[in-house]
Amino acid sequence: MRYYFQLRKQLNMQIRILTLCCLGAMLFTLGCGSPPAPTNTLIYGRGGDADGLDPTHTDIGESVKVIVNIFDKLVDYDEETLDLVPSLALSWETSDDGLVWTFDLREGVKFHDGTPFNAEAVAFTINRIIQPDHPHAYDNVIPFYPNYEGIESVTPIDEHTVQFKLKHPSATFISNMAMFPASIVSPTAVKIHKEHFARNPVGTGPFKFEHWKTDQQLVLAANDNHWRGRPTVDRVIFIPVKESAVRVKQLERGEIHIADNLPPSEVDELAKLPTIKIQETEGMNVGYMTMNMDKPPLDNLLVREAIWHAIDRDRLIDVAYSGHATKAVSMVPPTMWAHHSGLADREFDPEKSKQLLAEAERNAGVKLPIKLQLFVMAQPRPYMQRPRQTVVFIKDSLERVGFDIEIVTNDIRQHFFRMTQGEHQLGLAGWSADIPDPDNFLYTLLDLDNINDDGGNNLSRYRNEEMHDWLIAAKSELDVEKRKQLYLKAQESIFRDAPVLPLVHTKVRIAQRKELSGYKLHPSSMVRLRHSKITP
């Protein structure tokens, strides 16, 4: 026993020495002077990293946030509205038949690598998208090719004039020129870096690309010679932070200046803090449920109507969006011209639902309960901020009236891939506008042209010949009032046939530190940081 006492005594001593050592090491670490943090650097925290920064070859939102700050386009959106204003093009005119567009270009603009911006650069940029075997398009994935395929040719007339010839008149041509894939790239840099241009982008924009370590940081530096004037901040650093709860913490502590893509309830909590400001704008988006009309019994209107009546979308907005969304009736968001506000909604009415199902059982031999698979994405999207809660709410609502729902969860890309193949019966989906035009919702999401096995965005496989004619006519109609009438009729058809159940239009919200000013959330959701200013 004495032996053990002795041992323990020795042990106590050793433990004391060890503790002292540990404390010493900790003090040493924390006592180390750290280099001072730069005051004029904007740090942008977001949920993921970019995939590539070549505007031609990406459709990932996280890439676009960076691209719009490195590149300029011929035309751009106004600071606050969706009106188009001159950017690299000073002015433009259209021929009477709407087939020829001539752009007058800004002079004296240089790319970050010193290459002069001119008509050749514009032709080079657009040709990379539209020419099938362009020698300098190094990747087959050109996601926005369909938006530009109506361009027949781009011809430089002189150094500062460029002419576009279209295959047919297009109402959306100029909007497409304001979209990020039409960002003008430096031909020299593309030729030097080839497929690695995606990691060495060179444009004319307010910020120059500095360096990028995937999943660590992406650094942009102010372009001293930007034609609009030098941005106020010296640097912008994008950091990917997957967990939204961590982004919230970092914002609270001032480690980042902006946190985007946060769940609505977290934003509400942040709004209570004195150091945080919340910005919000009506999003141009729709979250909806697709009903695959190729899969019986969803080909039966009664069943689709029953689904519509079974779901209380007002409650859904409380449950899954913390109240920050607008109930959708049409696929076209209310912020967009040609939104149909006169559709009488099919109200939430579970009894009616049951009656409709009973009728379907009597008339069409549908067997109750109806077994259906409901596809859902694993990751949140601006229009589907809590996919899990949404899908459970819908499953619960539908099972109350006579459905038997099986939830199928997939990674977001797999989710959309499987749905474009028509594997689903029901599925949660959504769309954020590429351009502020109803064509981008109605034609893209519900026209019969967009049903094919290589993937098409008409997930409900809705075939309406009459509506197809209207949508095609509206594409080339240049009179806005006539287009509007066509789109209103299309929305009425869609409502009548109910191939989709529009759920919500959401608001886009970001949380930022109060010391950051000058950055305004744009209705197009473009993240343009050139006016940002940090006041320590």
Added chain:
Amino acid sequence: MWRFLFIRITQSFVTILVAVCLIFLSIRFLPGNPVLVRFGQHPVPAKIEAEMAKQGWDKPMIVQLGKFLKELAQGDLGDSFERPGERITDQLKERVPATIELTFCALLLAIPLGILTGVAAAFWHTRWPDYAAMTLALIGVSVPVFFLGFLLMNIFSNMPTGQRLPAWIVLDFKTDFYLFESILTGNFSMAGLALKHICLPALALSTIPAAMISRITRSSMLEVLSADYLRTARAKGATFFRVVWGHALPNAAIPITNILGYQIGMLLTGAVLTETIFSWPGMGSYLFAAIEQRDYAIVQGGALMIATMFVFSNLLLDLCYLWLDPRLRVEEIS
């Protein structure tokens, strides 16, 4: 000895080769096609065909495997499918150091902690230190890392929440071993920052290995402590230090090294959860994302890297056995 080494190294290479071939084939049997996935909501049939041909996926599986092995022999892992223009070797150069630093720091915490608590538990068997240590070990293995991560962030609210260095530091290091490099180059303020950033993730990551080591140490120490030679040592008046560290622990070390080797292997393959919470750009999150996106090229390259690290950490371990247990040396030589 040399013969043993030669055999083990040859075995290692065969293991790696088989593992990589298996991964190559198995990922191609998963449902989902990376090309179609990349086209996402904007598919164009002609372009899809062109891309399939470019990647060589219209060819039979065996041809694809042959091409892959040939490129591999030339040291080329290719580009990522999902992120065009991103070289996989460049990525591995960034990811592996991040993982190694994190593993190193986690083990720096886990090994002393595990062994100390294990020894204490064995020494005071069925007394309070034993119960305390084993309760801690139980908590260590069973607390979900997600929960622990957030708990640590809230407790140590003055510590950074993630990343390897503060976001505003523009990373211009020669290697991607930020911590090691700044210590070696004498840039101690930077090393301090890196150390501060690695603390919480390393702590979160160390709990499971520490708990495992602690339990194994306890049980193998218990076996050893009751041995006759230790009673003799005590009778001769050996100090605690000599008894435990000089005689008991080396004899109990083989099972501990065994579990340690396994744990190192596991840690080097990356810790998806810890990396996700603390935004740590290591192997785990890289591979996890690649599997999710069916980025075959990265999965293959990453699997190769992991198999290599795993096999070589095991090889090192075998050498450790030889060093720890003279009997093994004798057997090998004879």
